[in-house]
Each structure stands twice: as structure tokens, then as C-alpha cells.
Amino acid sequence: MKLNTIKKTGICLSMLATTISCTSDFEKINTNPNNVTQVELQQDFNNIKSLFVPIYNNIFILTAWPYQIQQNLQGDIWSGYLATPTIFEGGSNNTTYNFIDSWNLQAWDTAYLTVMSAVGKIEKETKGKYNQFYAISLIMKVEAMHRVTDIYGPIVYSNYGKVNPEYDSQQQVYTQMFSELDFAVAELTKRIDAGEATSFNKGSDLSNYNGDYTKWVKFANSLRLRLAMRIVKVAPALAKTEAEKAVSHKIGVMTAVEDTFVVNTPNYSNPVTAISQGWGNISMSADIESIMGGYEDPRLGAFFTKSTRYNSNGEYIGVRTGINIINDSDHANLSKVDIDKTIWMTAAESYFLRAEGVLRGWNMKGTAQDLYEAGIKASFDQHGVSGAATYTADNVKTAKNYVDPADATNNGIAVNNVTVAWDGAATNEVKLQKIITQKWIANFPEGQEAWSEFRRTGYPKKFDVLKNTSGGVIDSHLGVRRVNFVTSERNANPGGVASGVAKLGGPDNGATRLWWDVNAPNF
Known part of the structure; x- marks a missing residue:
């Protein structure tokens, strides 16, 4: 992989505008959104199911070179899992706390141009009509976007799809994610209780779950438990409520190895x-x-x-x-x-x-x-x-x-x-x-999750970096706390970035702690 080959992505108005504002793929005005069309019946909802593919392929990018800068040269190296033996960028780079903008934008750009774009299309096609698909898309959305907010802090979330959108604070993002999980779990549990056969079946569910609603609920509850623990220092009462809600739910959380979520796309190898x-x-x-x-x-x-x-x-x-x-x-x-x-x-x-x-x-x-x-x-x-x-x-x-x-x-x-x-x-x-x-x-x-938990708890204890080229910005012992807002957004949505910085609570650099990253004892 050659990191000097960084692909450029065209952006319409704002990178975060929905694909509707960039294409001519408009809904026909006279279509009744409450009716199942003949095309949908003939396709067995394949027009909807196909929209999930880019989500599976991009929460973790399944192509090596962008995965390296989405995951390896961020969370993986800051978590203590992996290290590079290579002299990238003259030996002054993310590993030595001198951020490389062309690396750090990958996690942001991919999330919005592929994952959030697909989630937005699924919402348009399914919300209020085929809520089983909408529910699953919300679970996937939370899985994708909690990673993004845990990298950058404030992000575009509730305002996604607007031109030059304002950023939500991380607290607002987490609040909405809990609400989205509420809807998804209730919707799928209702269908399980009714004995409904899955519509998201093998061949369209590109995971080992094969459309099993019960496993999707276990995943959603386990994801809620993860998010609840993340906020334990800053919102302990809410953390307790959400964690106990996950565990006490009638279907509960992951307990068997078979509950582990494995991506089974054609190129599923990590x-x-x-x-x-x-x-x-x-x-x-x-x-x-x-x-x-x-x-x-x-x-x-x-x-x-x-x-x-x-x-x-x-x-x-x-x-x-x-x-x-x-x-x-x-x-x-x-x-x-x-x-x-x-x-x-x-x-x-x-x-x-x-x-x-x-x-x-x-x-x-x-x-x-x-x-x-x-x-x-x-x-x-x-x-x-x-x-x-x-x-x-x-x-x-x-x-x-x-x-x-x-x-x-x-x-x-x-x-x-x-x-x-x-x-x-x-x-x-x-x-x-x-x-x-x-x-x-x-x-x-x-490594993304491991880095987040290291920031939250300080564990496991890791070796300090010996070469720190951050110019005194990032502490060698505390390590990187977040990634600065990306150049693609600074160019396309400067007002949005300004709103994010205002909600960050500190300078837009790698030393500023996120909302849940409280400098306080664990107990």
C-alpha cells in the first residue's frame, strides 16, 4: 500500500448533503408511500435490501488501503494493539502524534458518503412502511456513528441531509442513539413476539445472523450496553438506566459465541x-x-x-x-x-x-x-x-x-x-x-473500541511514545484523546465546523477530551 496515493472524492454543495441534492433520483410526486408497489413485490424488497451493502462494506472498510487510514493508523496504533515499522511521512505522523490530515479524514468521509447516505435512503424507502428494515438500519447506523463521534466528538447527526449542517454535541448524539436503539429493539421484538418470518433473510443480511431478528435484538442491546458504559463518568444515572435496560430486556444481550456479529460479505476477510x-x-x-x-x-x-x-x-x-x-x-x-x-x-x-x-x-x-x-x-x-x-x-x-x-x-x-x-x-x-x-x-x-476504552479508563496501561512530534500539544503519557475536524469539512462546511468547535469544550486538536472522557477517577 502506498499512502501517497490518496483518492479524492467529489462533494456536492456540502459533503453531508443527502444524495438527493446531488442526483436526479427523485421520488415521483404521485407515489402513495403507504402502498406496496408491484415492483417491490416482484423484487422481494431487493431494492431496499441492496441499500444495506455499502453499510456492511464501510463501517470497517473492507478494502485494504482505505481501511489502513480509517482504522490502522488511528485507533489500532493508539490502542496498543498494533504499530508500524515503516517510516511514513518522514517519521513524523500519527504514531508520533503529528496528525496527517489526509489520513484522518477517511473515517469521517467514508461514514457520511457511504454509511449515512445509505441509511438516509433506507429511511426514505422504509420508515412507516417496512419498519423491520428501518429498525435494522438504525442499529447499523448507531454501530457506525458511535465510532465516528468517539473519534472526533461533535458530529453531524440530527441535521444530516441539510446543506451546511450544524454539528450536534456528543451528548446530543448519544441521546439520539439511545432513542434509535429504543425504536429498533421495540420494533423487532414486536415482530418476534408475533412469530413473523424475517424479511431480512439470508442473502441480504450480509452477516452471520442471516436475518434472525432475535440476534439483531441481542446485538442492539449489547451495543446499548457498550454505549452506556462509555458515558458512566459523565452521566452515571443514565448509564445505569441504559445498561440495566439492555440486560433486563426479555431477549437480552449477547451470551453465546454464535451471537458474535461477523460480517460475511463476499470480501469479508479482515x-x-x-x-x-x-x-x-x-x-x-x-x-x-x-x-x-x-x-x-x-x-x-x-x-x-x-x-x-x-x-x-x-x-x-x-x-x-x-x-x-x-x-x-x-x-x-x-x-x-x-x-x-x-x-x-x-x-x-x-x-x-x-x-x-x-x-x-x-x-x-x-x-x-x-x-x-x-x-x-x-x-x-x-x-x-x-x-x-x-x-x-x-x-x-x-x-x-x-x-x-x-x-x-x-x-x-x-x-x-x-x-x-x-x-x-x-x-x-x-x-x-x-x-x-x-x-x-x-x-x-x-482498535477503535480499544482506544476509546483506554481513554475512558486508562487501561490497559501502555508504553509511552518515545518520539513525540506534536509540538507539545499531546501529552506522551495521556496519548491522543481525539482527532481534529477534517479538511473536507473545513472546505465544504466551515460554519458546521465552527459549531462543532464551539461544542467541543476545548481547542480543535488531539489533546482535547471528548464529552465522556472525563479527567476523574474510575470510582
Whole structure:
């Protein structure tokens, strides 16, 4: 992949205007929106189902080069999962906290030009007529756009489709997302209770759910649980209400490995493997080597290849993020990513969220220990790895020191020093560190979510960057807190950007904390 090949996207009036304002695809004025047309009957709703394809393909972009700048060179490197051994942009880039605008706009532009555009079309075609499709589109919309607001902060949400739209605050976005999940869960639950056969069946539902409304409800409830936990520091009462609503719902949240959401599009293989193994642009990080290597975690082989450099004797060796890379060859052929599936959410994550909820006094239908250990077991089962019981009982092993085989100046003393085994006598802070560390491992390679949870909790503890080229803007220990608003919006919608900055609560840079990222204790 050559990052100097950045594709340009044409923008009509504002990038965020709906496709109606850019095309001649208008509805015929005299069409009765309450009737099913003969075309729709003949097509078995294929005209609607086809609109879901770009959503599946772009929440995580399933093409390697844009995925790299949407995900790898943002969340993946800031989460502690992955690192690049490559000297991009002269060695001063996102990894060293000097933002590259042409990288950071990908997550924004893709979300609006593909995902939100498709969601808007689905709403026009289905709302009030075929609400089963509308409900599923809302769940997908929340999955896509909570990632975007957790990158940038204020975003265009309620005003999407207007010319030069004003941004919503992140609090407003989260409030609307909870409301959208309310509608989706109620609508699909009603159809389940009525015994209605799915309209979103195999062949149109490009996931392992195959249109199963019950699984979609479990996903929506689990997504609600994730969002509830995200806001626990800034809106604890609402967080508790939303979390308990998710768990107490008659269908509930993800509990079985089969509930894990897997994208099954024709090109469903996760692009990170091609980027890592084919291009050599991304590798295991020093942080995940330190933590998983210290635990002798059996899942290492399910995530990574072994290093073929430096007489490693079959070891897993990573690269430290934020170092001075002298030559690309110095860290070439270290451990590469070896993941085949693109996953939106796992059953394991749902268990870890519930375990944390118990620490906070919420009714999560289980004890913290039982839910924590169930999360570990679910992750092992998901990856077909044995030994979960032995791993979970280990109260000795901790993270190991990192040794850079190419340059000793990059070595690091282990910082995330907690064992795996649950300790009922430990403080809630230690218990939380264990929960988040195991959730971090289980969620691999979803670096966006891992980065968000690191910002919220401070866990797992990671190595500081050694080379910080932010000009003093971003703290080397605290790391990147958000991404600045993108150039495509500054050019097309400057008033909207100004409204976003006003609602941000700080400068438009990578050090300003988001609404839920409160500088306060976890308990």
C-alpha cells in the first residue's frame, strides 16, 4: 500500500448533503408511500435490501488501503494493539502524534458518503412502511456513528441531509442513539413476539445472523450496553438506566459465541491481515507482546504469526509505537497480524461490560467474577483455543518487559502489572484493570473500541511514545484523546465546523477530551 496515493472524492454543495441534492433520483410526486408497489413485490424488497451493502462494506472498510487510514493508523496504533515499522511521512505522523490530515479524514468521509447516505435512503424507502428494515438500519447506523463521534466528538447527526449542517454535541448524539436503539429493539421484538418470518433473510443480511431478528435484538442491546458504559463518568444515572435496560430486556444481550456479529460479505476477510502480511506496514505492538506474552496467552497464535527475525526461536515480537525508526528493514518480519474475520461485536465483550457493571452496583444478572470468567471463556471459544480454565486461574503471571531486538533505546519496563485470576479482595480499581485488560485482548483487532476504552479508563496501561512530534500539544503519557475536524469539512462546511468547535469544550486538536472522557477517577 502506498499512502501517497490518496483518492479524492467529489462533494456536492456540502459533503453531508443527502444524495438527493446531488442526483436526479427523485421520488415521483404521485407515489402513495403507504402502498406496496408491484415492483417491490416482484423484487422481494431487493431494492431496499441492496441499500444495506455499502453499510456492511464501510463501517470497517473492507478494502485494504482505505481501511489502513480509517482504522490502522488511528485507533489500532493508539490502542496498543498494533504499530508500524515503516517510516511514513518522514517519521513524523500519527504514531508520533503529528496528525496527517489526509489520513484522518477517511473515517469521517467514508461514514457520511457511504454509511449515512445509505441509511438516509433506507429511511426514505422504509420508515412507516417496512419498519423491520428501518429498525435494522438504525442499529447499523448507531454501530457506525458511535465510532465516528468517539473519534472526533461533535458530529453531524440530527441535521444530516441539510446543506451546511450544524454539528450536534456528543451528548446530543448519544441521546439520539439511545432513542434509535429504543425504536429498533421495540420494533423487532414486536415482530418476534408475533412469530413473523424475517424479511431480512439470508442473502441480504450480509452477516452471520442471516436475518434472525432475535440476534439483531441481542446485538442492539449489547451495543446499548457498550454505549452506556462509555458515558458512566459523565452521566452515571443514565448509564445505569441504559445498561440495566439492555440486560433486563426479555431477549437480552449477547451470551453465546454464535451471537458474535461477523460480517460475511463476499470480501469479508479482515483487511488488516493483507496490510500486515502483504505490505509489511503494520505489526504486533510492543504493548500486546508485553501483556499477552507475559500471560503466555494461548490466543497469541490465533492473532499473530511468529517472528522470523533476530533468531527469535519462534517468539512473538512486536514494535513499539512512537519510536524513531531509522530504517524500515530494522523491524521488518516481526510478528504479523493473522486474523481472517471482520467482527463488529463479540459475546465476550458483552460479558466484560456486565462484569464492570456489577462493580458499579448495577443489576447485570451475575457476579463480577462469574461474568469476567465467562468473558474469557467466550473469547477462547470464539478463537477455537483451549485452556481457558487454566489461564483464568493463573495468579502469578503478569506483563513482561519489552525488548526491542533492533534498538535497545526502545526497550520498556512492563507497566500493566495485573494477573489474570480474579481476586475478590482486590480494590474495584484493580478489578477494573483486570476486566479492561481481558476485554482489550478479547476485542482484538478492533482498535477503535480499544482506544476509546483506554481513554475512558486508562487501561490497559501502555508504553509511552518515545518520539513525540506534536509540538507539545499531546501529552506522551495521556496519548491522543481525539482527532481534529477534517479538511473536507473545513472546505465544504466551515460554519458546521465552527459549531462543532464551539461544542467541543476545548481547542480543535488531539489533546482535547471528548464529552465522556472525563479527567476523574474510575470510582
